[in-house]
Amino acid sequence: MGTAVIVDNRPGANGAVGVVALKQAPADGATLFVASSGMVTFSPxxxxxxxxxxxxxxxxxxxxxxxxxGFIAANKVRAKDLREFVALAKSSAKxxxxxxxxxxxxxxxxxxxFKDVAAIELVHVPYKGASPALSDVLGGHIDGMFIALSTALPAAQAGKLKVLAVVGRRSAIAPEIPTITEQGFPGVEILPWFGLFALHGTPPSITSSLAGEFRAVINAEETKKKFASAGFTSWYLAGEDFSRMIQAESETWKRLINARNLRSD
Structure with a gap:
């Protein structure tokens, strides 16, 4: 893009710390924020x-x-696919x-x-990060979890856990693993994405120009290879297409949260 880019990592509070930093910057397009789908559509x-x-x-x-x-299960779980897992969840005394x-x-x-679309009850065990949760799946202390497929795949390939399904669409790194929908449970199709945002008030001419610049970068073969090596797939959306996706996913999570009376403690 012909300019230097400085990455300022601001971890904490599911991304909220980064947004606070963005709000303190001028609305001129020089400072952007990389947001995960969860913090934009679920957390609110x-x-x-x-x-x-x-x-x-x-x-x-x-x-x-x-x-x-991917949705993974501990080896102790007597299920070789998602249908068997759901059947086990429904029949289990505990x-x-x-x-x-x-x-x-x-x-x-x-x-x-997943609990909603499969009509099952599961006990949620929150951890401080994916790594300790994965360790407890490997140790058989919990029965499973949703996790980045690239993180879990080495352990699965070593026979230390099972990947029962993937979310949304089949993965290029493990195309043999069926989706949740393909196994009879449609509705868990939202992909976890990462997008770039500017501060409200940034002139439309600047945001439009940035979208055009990023299109070439995101669709470049070199970018696709770098993303793939880190477990990501390039997925360019901009303008109204991106805004509509955000709105649709936000409504899905809103309905679920209200229906199941889910709120943070």
């Missing part, structure tokens, strides 16, 4: 309070990529336990959506 409905308002503070520029998410990377994390969101 799940959290009781946030230091940002998506509609008021953020302007969507482009969606850049999505990651493959509810199966499913971990997440934390309350309000996108892995928690997928769990609640």
């Amino acid at each position: 409905h799940y959290e009781k309070s946030l230091p940002y308002d998506v509609a008021r503070d953020l302007v969507p520029i482009v969606n850049a990529a999505y990651s493959d998410v 509810p199966l336990s499913i971990g997440s990377a934390g309350q309000g994390n996108i892995t928690h969101a997928y769990l609640e959506l």
